[in-house]
Amino acid sequence: MSTRPLIEMSRTHPPLVPDVFDPEYREALANVMARFTPSEMIGAHRWMGTDADRAAGAIFTGQRLGVVPEPGRVVVTNGTQSAFNMLLGGLVGRDNVLAVECLTYPPILVLARRLGFIPKGVEMDEEGIIPEALEELCRSHSPKALYLLSTLQNPTTATMSTTRRMAIADLARRYDFQIIEDDIYSLLPESNLPPISAYAPERSWYLLGVAKSIAAGFKVAYVVAPSVRLAEQQFWPGVRATFWMAAPISAAVSTQLIDTGGAERIVAAVRHEMRARHSLLEPKLKSFDAVTREGALHVWIRLPKALCGKELADLIRLRGVSVGTGDPYTLPGFVTPQALRIGIGHAKSHAELIEAVEVVAECHDHFLRTAA
Ligand SMILES: Cc1ncc(COP(=O)(O)O)c(C=O)c1O
Numbered sequence: 001m002s003t004r005p006l007i008e009m010s011r012t013h014p015p016l017v018p019d020v021f022d023p024e025y026r027e028a029l030a031n032v033m034a035r036f037t038p039s040e041m042i043g044a045h046r047w048m049g050t051d052a053d054r055a056a057g058a059i060f061t062g063q064r065l066g067v068v069p070e071p072g073r074v075v076v077t078n079g080t081q082s083a084f085n086m087l088l089g090g091l092v093g094r095d096n097v098l099a100v101e102c103l104t105y106p107p108i109l110v111l112a113r114r115l116g117f118i119p120k121g122v123e124m125d126e127e128g129i130i131p132e133a134l135e136e137l138c139r140s141h142s143p144k145a146l147y148l149l150s151t152l153q154n155p156t157t158a159t160m161s162t163t164r165r166m167a168i169a170d171l172a173r174r175y176d177f178q179i180i181e182d183d184i185y186s187l188l189p190e191s192n193l194p195p196i197s198a199y200a201p202e203r204s205w206y207l208l209g210v211a212k213s214i215a216a217g218f219k220v221a222y223v224v225a226p227s228v229r230l231a232e233q234q235f236w237p238g239v240r241a242t243f244w245m246a247a248p249i250s251a252a253v254s255t256q257l258i259d260t261g262g263a264e265r266i267v268a269a270v271r272h273e274m275r276a277r278h279s280l281l282e283p284k285l286k287s288f289d290a291v292t293r294e295g296a297l298h299v300w301i302r303l304p305k306a307l308c309g310k311e312l313a314d315l316i317r318l319r320g321v322s323v324g325t326g327d328p329y330t331l332p333g334f335v336t337p338q339a340l341r342i343g344i345g346h347a348k349s350h351a352e353l354i355e356a357v358e359v360v361a362e363c364h365d366h367f368l369r370t371a372a
Pocket of ligand 1: 078079182184210
């Protein structure tokens, strides 16, 4: 049993980069406070974002989409999960099917129970969803929409080639479903391919949250809808809910950071730190069956089938390190992969990161030996 505080490795938070983030955030906040009257700013709902927020969101998402979308298509939300709540309720709805990766981001499964839609898993390979498997699901279940990550899939880090992205876009047209593309990890690799939404903009709901590239607690995510009309239809005025709106201060600071280039400088600092962490870990990961990629905030460690990921995670926790497993990502009817998900961005220092990975390695070795 460890006596030091638990080292948190179960989350995919980006590393803190205080030397860059703190002055940028302080300056953006000071500018916002100088430019706007607090009573007027905080005294009003942000609805889909002000014109300035939506224009900034268009610039921010445009860096991934290849073209800057019309600001009227952009909705500023209180984080990706809030956007899910609106989109999955509105685009899929009770008793209808949402196609998802066979290991999917756990809140989708929670929302399925709450909102009554049916998540159906699609088999994946190292590029993520397999088009043939998706086509089979389209034939048998006619999904209303597909939720996926084309870059650094959570939890496998699978990333699609251009051919794969185009094949998914093509299927969406042929089988007439909407694409809900969560591109939250996509700013972390040095260079990246355009999202699927760039190939099928007329049916894509593109989500770019700032939680993984700027700061985990920011609670701002930009949604790009297929059209101005559809953005309004899903978010305003008929929906009679306001929980998804970004708090005015966060939305305004985010706008300011995008407009002044501060957002870009913070993302560059996060990338730089992640590069250092990946180089540090590379030799240490050789003893695992580990999958990760440039810029990824986590490592996915596969275990032999006979071993239980949860038992290993419990053992690691007794040694003072918290790691995730494949269990929460598994859809009903699918076999849980025996694996660990270790977040590498959250550790407070390189020394803490190394200490935690060494604990994982020792427990992993012990587990393999005693199981053999
Ligand atoms: C795939 C994915 N989407 C969204 C989120 C959370 O985003 P937000 O803070 O914008 O709700 C996470 C965080 O773990 C995630 O892994």
